[in-house]
Each structure stands twice: as C-alpha cells, then as structure tokens.
Amino acid sequence: MEIRELREIAEFEQVYELFDGIWHPEPRNVPATVELMIGFAHTGNYVAGAFDGDRLVGASVGFRGGGRSLHSHVTGAAVTGRGIGYALKTHQREWCRKKGLDTITWTFDPLVRRNARFNLVKLGARIEQYLPDFYGEMADAINEGDASDRILAVWSVREAAGASPAPGVATCPVVLEAGEDGRPVAGKSEADVVLVGTPPDVERLRREDPAAARAWREAMREVLGGLLEAGGHVVTLTNHGEYVVTKH
Incomplete structure (x- = not known):
C-alpha cells in the first residue's frame, strides 16, 4: 500500500x-x-x-x-x-x-x-x-x-503511540450498560473510577431499532458527557467496550 x-x-x-x-x-x-x-x-x-x-x-x-x-x-x-x-x-x-x-x-x-x-x-x-x-x-x-x-x-505527534495504562477495572462500578432488552441502563456511583458502556453495534441498532439508538445517544450524552463536563478524564476503553473514566 x-x-x-x-x-x-x-x-x-x-x-x-x-x-x-x-x-x-x-x-x-x-x-x-x-x-x-x-x-x-x-x-x-x-x-x-x-x-x-x-x-x-x-x-x-x-x-x-x-x-x-x-x-x-x-x-x-x-x-x-x-x-x-x-x-x-x-x-x-x-x-x-x-x-x-x-x-x-x-x-x-x-x-x-x-x-x-x-x-x-x-x-x-x-x-x-x-x-x-x-x-x-x-x-x-x-x-x-x-x-x-x-x-x-x-x-x-511527539509521544509514542499506544494506550495509557488503565487502572484496575475488575471492581469498578458500571454507570451505563445494556439491559436485557439491549437498551441503556444508567446509574450513579461515588467511586473515583467508573465504567461507561457502549452498544455493540450502534449503526446496526439505528437501522433495526431507531428508538433504542436514540435512547443510547441520550444516555451517553448524560453520563459520559456529564462526567467529562465535571472534570473527569477517559483513560482507555476496556475489552468489553466500556470507557474507563477517572473523576479527577
């Protein structure tokens, strides 16, 4: 190429x-x-x-x-x-x-x-x-x-490529995840590190269930957008597609 x-x-x-x-x-x-x-x-x-x-x-x-x-x-x-x-x-x-x-x-x-x-x-x-x-x-x-x-x-441009080390996430609370019906379920936590989930394939969801896709959009804006606006920082993404967010 x-x-x-x-x-x-x-x-x-x-x-x-x-x-x-x-x-x-x-x-x-x-x-x-x-x-x-x-x-x-x-x-x-x-x-x-x-x-x-x-x-x-x-x-x-x-x-x-x-x-x-x-x-x-x-x-x-x-x-x-x-x-x-x-x-x-x-x-x-x-x-x-x-x-x-x-x-x-x-x-x-x-x-x-x-x-x-x-x-x-x-x-x-x-x-x-x-x-x-x-x-x-x-x-x-x-x-x-x-x-x-x-x-x-x-x-x-100057730093080496590759992700930053992620904090231990095994016990971190999940504040946005998919429910049994695939729609987003949002929660809250006072923990310093939280996980914000994503849908497996939002482009497919838009075609097959537009209402569910819009629900994910609103939830992501409220949860991830809210965390970043409050001073949080995204460290990386887990293997399960969750943003790892530190609040400080």
Missing part, C-alpha cells in the same frame, strides 16, 4: 467517489467537496490517499487548526481489516512532524465502539471534550436520524 499526498483534480475526484461510497450522503452533506480538497491542498493542508496499485482504497482530509495543530476532518477506507486507517494516521502523524506541528485532533461518535477502540487503544489518543450535536443534522446513510454528538480526540 502506498500513502501519498494528492495534487491532481482526478485524484480529488477519486476521493469524492470513495467518500460517497462509504457514507452515501445527500448532496448537501458531502464530507468534502472536490473544490474544498483542491483549496486545502493548495494552501498547505493535508489531503492524502492510500493506494493499492492504481486503486484508491482510503483517504484523509485535514486542515491546520489553532496553534501547532492539524484537525483531521474526515478519514475513510473502502474496506476494513486491512490496516488502511492506521496507515493513513501514521502517514498523517509523520507529515505533522515534518511540518513542526505538535498535535492532531479529530472527532468521533462516542457510541461507535470500534472507532473508540481504534482511537483510544491502538493510537493512544486522549479525549478532550464531549460535543453535543456537533454537526447538527447529518443526511447520510450512517448518521441520519440521530443527533451528531461527537468526542474531540487529541493525539500527540
């Missing part, structure tokens, strides 16, 4: 088609237009593609944020399980090193367990903020019908 920055209109058109195949967005909700990618690349921002031979199999678009930071706006891969996302992130990190940047930020849906595991465990990014309905209504096949709550992730 070859990862490289993109410069030609035909390459940006391939990225547009790749993203369209992943998200199937309505015209008013495309992740990045060809014109925007051209503008980003021309002004020294990050637009890169992953190629398997001549075929584009993944792409990432980002722009410089405040201070010495890159905001990774959208990253997508045509297939899963081939390490395309990790390869793009690694390339993006090296690009930032060469440009003298210190951090990479991006947002992700706190309900999507596999993304949380990738970001927190594999990459070792840290969570900085819970952002309720960050993008407003999103008209695409993955997000439609749900509020666009997001978590702001921050990844150090």
Whole structure:
C-alpha cells in the first residue's frame, strides 16, 4: 500500500467517489467537496490517499487548526481489516512532524465502539471534550436520524503511540450498560473510577431499532458527557467496550 499526498483534480475526484461510497450522503452533506480538497491542498493542508496499485482504497482530509495543530476532518477506507486507517494516521502523524506541528485532533461518535477502540487503544489518543450535536443534522446513510454528538480526540505527534495504562477495572462500578432488552441502563456511583458502556453495534441498532439508538445517544450524552463536563478524564476503553473514566 502506498500513502501519498494528492495534487491532481482526478485524484480529488477519486476521493469524492470513495467518500460517497462509504457514507452515501445527500448532496448537501458531502464530507468534502472536490473544490474544498483542491483549496486545502493548495494552501498547505493535508489531503492524502492510500493506494493499492492504481486503486484508491482510503483517504484523509485535514486542515491546520489553532496553534501547532492539524484537525483531521474526515478519514475513510473502502474496506476494513486491512490496516488502511492506521496507515493513513501514521502517514498523517509523520507529515505533522515534518511540518513542526505538535498535535492532531479529530472527532468521533462516542457510541461507535470500534472507532473508540481504534482511537483510544491502538493510537493512544486522549479525549478532550464531549460535543453535543456537533454537526447538527447529518443526511447520510450512517448518521441520519440521530443527533451528531461527537468526542474531540487529541493525539500527540511527539509521544509514542499506544494506550495509557488503565487502572484496575475488575471492581469498578458500571454507570451505563445494556439491559436485557439491549437498551441503556444508567446509574450513579461515588467511586473515583467508573465504567461507561457502549452498544455493540450502534449503526446496526439505528437501522433495526431507531428508538433504542436514540435512547443510547441520550444516555451517553448524560453520563459520559456529564462526567467529562465535571472534570473527569477517559483513560482507555476496556475489552468489553466500556470507557474507563477517572473523576479527577
């Protein structure tokens, strides 16, 4: 697999088609237009593609944020399980090193367990903020019908990748978990370290039981969002898909 920055209109058109195949967005909700990618690349921002031979199999678009930071706006891969996302992130990190940047930020849906595991465990990014309905209504096949709550992730360019050591969690209380019907059950605890569960597959849940998916959204906003707003910190994600949150 070859990862490289993109410069030609035909390459940006391939990225547009790749993203369209992943998200199937309505015209008013495309992740990045060809014109925007051209503008980003021309002004020294990050637009890169992953190629398997001549075929584009993944792409990432980002722009410089405040201070010495890159905001990774959208990253997508045509297939899963081939390490395309990790390869793009690694390339993006090296690009930032060469440009003298210190951090990479991006947002992700706190309900999507596999993304949380990738970001927190594999990459070792840290969570900085819970952002309720960050993008407003999103008209695409993955997000439609749900509020666009997001978590702001921050990844150090200089530090070693990988998750932080997790505190012992075997006896930590769970303050959000799935009940017998799959719907969220929220609780409270005075413990210093708590676990916040996630649904196994929220994207499937949105298709099969939209009301349950919305219940998870509301519960996650109240529980995880509330903990972060009160000064809590997410340490990592357990093997069972629970956020490990320290309150101090």
